[in-house]
Amino acid sequence: MNYWPLLGIAVVVLGFALRLNPALTVVVAGIVSGLLSGLSVPDLLTLLGKSFVANRTLLLFVLTLPTIGLLERAGLRERAHALILRFRQLTFARLLIAYLALRQLLSMLGLLDLAGHAQTVRPLLAPMAEAAAEKIDPRIDDDERERIRALAAGTDNIGRFFGEDVFIAFGAVLLIQGFFAEHGIALDPRSIAIWALPTAIAAFMIHAVRLSLYQRRIARLRGERGTGNGEPKKQNAGDANTSNGASP
Amino acid sequence: MMRLEYVFWICGALLLACAVRDLRVQRYAFAAFWTILSLILFGGDYVQSALAAGNALPAQITGAGVIVLALIAGSGKLRRGEDAHAPPPDRAPGDMLFVPALLIPLGTVALILLHPYLQWGGVSLLDSKQSTLAALCLACVFAAIAALAVTRARAAALIAEGSRLLDTLSWAALLPILLAMLGAIFAATGVGDAVAHVVAAVIPTDSRLACLVAYALGMVVFTIIMGNAFAAFPVLTAGVGLPLLVLQHHANPAVLGALGMLSGYCGTLLTPMAANYNVVPVALLELRDPYAVIRAQWPTALVLFCANFILLEAFAFR
Numbered sequence: 172m173n174y175w176p177l178l179g180i181a182v183v184v185l186g187f188a189l190r191l192n193p194a195l196t197v198v199v200a201g202i203v204s205g206l207l208s209g210l211s212v213p214d215l216l217t218l219l220g221k222s223f224v225a226n227r228t229l230l231l232f233v234l235t236l237p238t239i240g241l242l243e244r245a246g247l248r249e250r251a252h253a254l255i256l257r258f259r260q261l262t263f264a265r266l267l268i269a270y271l272a273l274r275q276l277l278s279m280l281g282l283l284d285l286a287g288h289a290q291t292v293r294p295l296l297a298p299m300a301e302a303a304a305e306k307i308d309p310r311i312d313d314d315e316r317e318r319i320r321a322l323a324a325g326t327d328n329i330g331r332f333f334g335e336d337v338f339i340a341f342g343a344v345l346l347i348q349g350f351f352a353e354h355g356i357a358l359d360p361r362s363i364a365i366w367a368l369p370t371a372i373a374a375f376m377i378h379a380v381r382l383s384l385y386q387r388r389i390a391r392l393r394g395e396r397g398t399g400n401g402e403p404k405k406q407n408a409g410d411a412n413t414s415n416g417a418s419p
Numbered sequence: 420m421m422r423l424e425y426v427f428w429i430c431g432a433l434l435l436a437c438a439v440r441d442l443r444v445q446r447y448a449f450a451a452f453w454t455i456l457s458l459i460l461f462g463g464d465y466v467q468s469a470l471a472a473g474n475a476l477p478a479q480i481t482g483a484g485v486i487v488l489a490l491i492a493g494s495g496k497l498r499r500g501e502d503a504h505a506p507p508p509d510r511a512p513g514d515m516l517f518v519p520a521l522l523i524p525l526g527t528v529a530l531i532l533l534h535p536y537l538q539w540g541g542v543s544l545l546d547s548k549q550s551t552l553a554a555l556c557l558a559c560v561f562a563a564i565a566a567l568a569v570t571r572a573r574a575a576a577l578i579a580e581g582s583r584l585l586d587t588l589s590w591a592a593l594l595p596i597l598l599a600m601l602g603a604i605f606a607a608t609g610v611g612d613a614v615a616h617v618v619a620a621v622i623p624t625d626s627r628l629a630c631l632v633a634y635a636l637g638m639v640v641f642t643i644i645m646g647n648a649f650a651a652f653p654v655l656t657a658g659v660g661l662p663l664l665v666l667q668h669h670a671n672p673a674v675l676g677a678l679g680m681l682s683g684y685c686g687t688l689l690t691p692m693a694a695n696y697n698v699v700p701v702a703l704l705e706l707r708d709p710y711a712v713i714r715a716q717w718p719t720a721l722v723l724f725c726a727n728f729i730l731l732e733a734f735a736f737r
Contacts, residue, residue: 195493208608220481222603240580
């Protein structure tokens with residue numbers, strides 16, 4: 172067995188640790204691994220080109236960008252923000268937990284690309300989550316805003332991942348079934364998908380608890396800062412509005 | 420018929436239009452980057468059919484193009500322009516703005532559901548092999564038209580705004596494909612087999628628990644390295660899961676497969692290698708911390724991994 176191609180993994184780890192450009196790191200890792208396995212340069216180029224082309228569907232999300240960009244220029248994010256402020260009952264945790272549940276259910280039905288970072292998180296969920304947090308504390312700082320946007324993205328990921336495995340026609344279930352079939356073990360896809368359900372429920376509960384704890388954290392931070400800070404309230408509201416318009 | 424090639428051609432045309440716009444504002448690195456990428460999208464089918472016919476030259480040229488793309492990304496010349504942020508809107512936005520935004524997801528679903536009926540004379544509207552992607556593309560076109568109608572902007576504004584967002588994403592837009600490519604190279608060069616060998620060599624195979632821990636943790640670690648649980652699954656299951664857990668310790672393959680894969684999914688939440696989930700949103704949401712999304716996810720991933728492992732231990736051997 173040739174262990175030298177493992178150095179490709181070392182290149183990846185090193186590149187990420189040294190914060191080199193990830194795109195360059197990944198391509199260099201592939202070249203290192205390929206050359207050390209004994210591939211000739213023409214064969215390596217063929218492998219690079221073939222596998223890049225085979226995965227080009229991963230680029231199709233750019234088709235959403237012109238529409239999203241145009242709507243943002245016209246004020247979509249401000250509108251999403253204002254919509255949340257109008258609904259008093261919709262708290263930060265409720266908004267994100269509802270999104271999580273919806274994303275998981277849709278994934279279970281196989282509707283994976285219905286939502287996503289370009290389609291829903293940037294234009295809708297992230298500004299809505301910020302608005303919901305502002306209802307608790309109108310003066311959340313930029314670091315907190317970043318954390319809230321990242322949490323919105325993470326909620327989308329978790330909802331997608333831990334729903335899709337329950338869908339029997341999804342790649343994961345078919346990959347598992349195909350693997351065991353190749354090794355002489357016949358499985359019904361439904362028997363695989365059903366075992367993804369307990370973990371899907373666990374994922375929902377764990378993340379929902381975290382979202383609720385995060386909401387309490389925002390309230391607590393406000394409480395800690397609120398005492399001994401004698402600025403007039405009108406000023407605060409104005410600050411929150413301008414900062415949110417300038418750095419969406 | 421809306422064949423998948425057309426989808427890639429539309430995508431390529433969009434990238435080319437963005438490249439032309441970058442050229443006009445003298446962002447040459449971006450212009451070169453998107454031009455090369457659009458050429459690969461236009462030529463993708465030719466590359467594949469030539470390869471099937473035994474001609475590797477187009478694939479080799481593509482491979483060289485990918486290296487050039489990586490070099491442009493690594494040169495540090497892909498920097499955002501001043502117009503990266505959208506200025507505040509000129510007039511008060513109305514609720515109609517939500518219609519085009521929601522048309523992308525809802526239009527996709529409607530087209531998928533209507534797909535069996537959308538045909539004339541035996542020719543269906545969407546390519547049935549990849550109807551989801553063709554539907555997504557068509558929905559994007561409809562949404563773009565709706566967005567123009569709602570905002571009363573000129574069609575050129577679509578390219579200008581698309582280009583602004585694309586340059587915000589910069590090389591991060593490419594990272595998901597590059598990582599999928601790396602996974603294919605690792606598989607072709609035997610990296611996976613080597614890892615499975617090492618894992619199987621160091622664990623005490625008589626202990627059921629040790630094998631299970633090695634399998635579940637191996638799925639996480641390997642997913643973190645590869646950025647993809649799908650790449651980790653065949654390697655770990657062939658190296659550890661099947662020979663040690665199923666054959667030697669009589670684990671139920673359906674339970675082991677499902678929960679093993681989900682262990683890997685916990686790893687996906689932890690790795691920058693899963694670029695489309697953890698790096699692309701950092702660029703899209705304009706976060707300063709490159710690991711912000713992973714920081715938001717790791718506590719959930721950790722607790723969930725433990726819960727998943729308990730389920731695995733409880734049900735895999737019944």
